[in-house]
Amino acid sequence: MPRLRTALVLALLVALAFGVIRLVDSTGVVVATADKLNPSPAPSSLANRVLLPDLESGACMSLAPTRAGSGQTVFIDAGHGGLDPGVVAGGGKALEKDATLGVATRLSDLLRAAGYRVVMARTQDTTVIKLSASDSVYGSLTASAEHRDLAARAACANAAGATALLSIHFDAFADPTVGGTETFYDSVRTFAPASRKLATDLQSALVVALGTADRGVWTDDQLAAPTLTSSGSTYNHLIELGPMSAGWVDEPSQMAGALVEPLFLTNPTEARLAGDPSGQQLIAAALEAGLVKFLTAG
Ligand SMILES: [Zn+2]
Numbered sequence: 001m002p003r004l005r006t007a008l009v010l011a012l013l014v015a016l017a018f019g020v021i022r023l024v025d026s027t028g029v030v031v032a033t034a035d036k037l038n039p040s041p042a043p044s045s046l047a048n049r050v051l052l053p054d055l056e057s058g059a060c061m062s063l064a065p066t067r068a069g070s071g072q073t074v075f076i077d078a079g080h081g082g083l084d085p086g087v088v089a090g091g092g093k094a095l096e097k098d099a100t101l102g103v104a105t106r107l108s109d110l111l112r113a114a115g116y117r118v119v120m121a122r123t124q125d126t127t128v129i130k131l132s133a134s135d136s137v138y139g140s141l142t143a144s145a146e147h148r149d150l151a152a153r154a155a156c157a158n159a160a161g162a163t164a165l166l167s168i169h170f171d172a173f174a175d176p177t178v179g180g181t182e183t184f185y186d187s188v189r190t191f192a193p194a195s196r197k198l199a200t201d202l203q204s205a206l207v208v209a210l211g212t213a214d215r216g217v218w219t220d221d222q223l224a225a226p227t228l229t230s231s232g233s234t235y236n237h238l239i240e241l242g243p244m245s246a247g248w249v250d251e252p253s254q255m256a257g258a259l260v261e262p263l264f265l266t267n268p269t270e271a272r273l274a275g276d277p278s279g280q281q282l283i284a285a286a287l288e289a290g291l292v293k294f295l296t297a298g
Contacts, residue, residue, distance in 0.1 A: 055128060055129060055130065056122065056130050058123040058124040059123070059128040060128065061120050062119050063108055063112055063119070064112070065113075065114075065116055066112045066113050067113055068115055069116060071116070071117055072116055073117045073118070073119060073160055073161055074111055074116050074117070074119075074166065074291060075118075075119050075120075075121070075157040076104045076108055076166050076168070077104070077157070077166065077167040078097075078100040078121060079100040080096050080127075081097045081100075081122050081126050081127050081128070082127040082131070083131055083133075084097065084136075084140070084149065086170070087170055087171070087266070089265040089271055090265070090271055093275075094274070096169065097125065098125070099274040099280065101124075102275075102277070103168050103287070104120060110284055111291065114292060119157070127145075128152045129149045131145050147239060151239060151250075151251070154252060157240075157254075158251060158253060164291060164294060165241070165253050165257035166198075166257070166258060166260065167258070167259040167260070168260055168287070169261050170264070170265045170274055171263065171265065171266075172264060172265055176266050176268060177267065178264060180212050180213030180214065180263075181203065181210060182203070182218060182260075183199045183200075183217050183218070183259065183261070184199065184219065184222070184223050184258065184259045184260075184261075185217070185241065185257065185259070186241040188243050189241075189243055194256035195241070195258060196217070197297070198257070198258045198290075198291075201291070201294045202258055202286075202290035203216070203290075205290035206260065206283070206286045206290070208286070209282055209283070209285065210282065210286065212262070212263065212270070220237050223259075224237050229245050233245070235248050238259060241253060256294070
């Protein structure tokens with residue numbers, strides 16, 4: 001029900017603008033444990049870091065393949081991070097930023113072992129761009145800070161020379177019984193057919209692996225809340241996937257891309273899976289299968 005959610009997002013933005021709600025229970029932070037048990041080799045920083053100023057440490061990291069393979073580059077974006085928790089559910093125990101990083105880290109290990117180079121938007125609990133406390137209001141990023149952070153993720157994907165862009169998020173809805181898997185891509189880019197294929201491959205692999213309700217593949221204008229650009233026109237796309245719009249998205253991503261939402265964190269059963277190391281491994285393995293199917297297709 002992306003339309004409904006768009007309405008919810010708009011309502012949320014209005015509420016935030018008036019400062020009437022508080023989203024985050026700061027006592028409920030969950031610390032991801034799995035990475036400590038199985039640490040990846042220290043990432044090396046991208047040379048293009050110079051071209052991308054004000055990055056957080058651990059952001060836009062290049063990770064070499066650990067076995068011989070095609071050497072193609074996959075850009076993995078663990079949604080949110082740092083000051084930006086994303087979805088906060090389960091009384092503050094389920095944070096989207098933790099689940100996305102857990103999945104992204106495991107996916108990176110799998111892809112590298114399959115011979116791919118991986119560039120990760122972030123490798124730690126941070127935003128990608130350096131932010132200050134004033135960029136967060138009532139536990140959520142300001143629209144300006146979120147915009148800068150998403151633009152930096154697209155810039156990192158471009159600097160990486162990635163063949164595919166995967167942004168990992170989790171879903172939320174007011175009704176806790178709602179669950180399932182959905183995937184988004186942008187339909188107006190010149191490479192939209194490839195993005196659609198990527199989104200479809202990822203969605204199919206996730207639904208098979210997780211046994212979730214198949215909520216389908218959608219275009220990003222069905223997810224993005226319309227945002228006024230500086231020129232006053234409406235940008236109805238995801239910043240990370242959408243087309244150029246002067247003054248708003250000056251450096252759009254230049255490769256096939258998709259945004260996955262494997263599970264709903266507002267559904268207690270699905271939230272347990274998303275927060276559990278074995279659940280995150282299951283999601284990562286499905287995403288790897290979908291990516292490899294896309295990358296190896298003639
Ligand atoms: Zn998200």
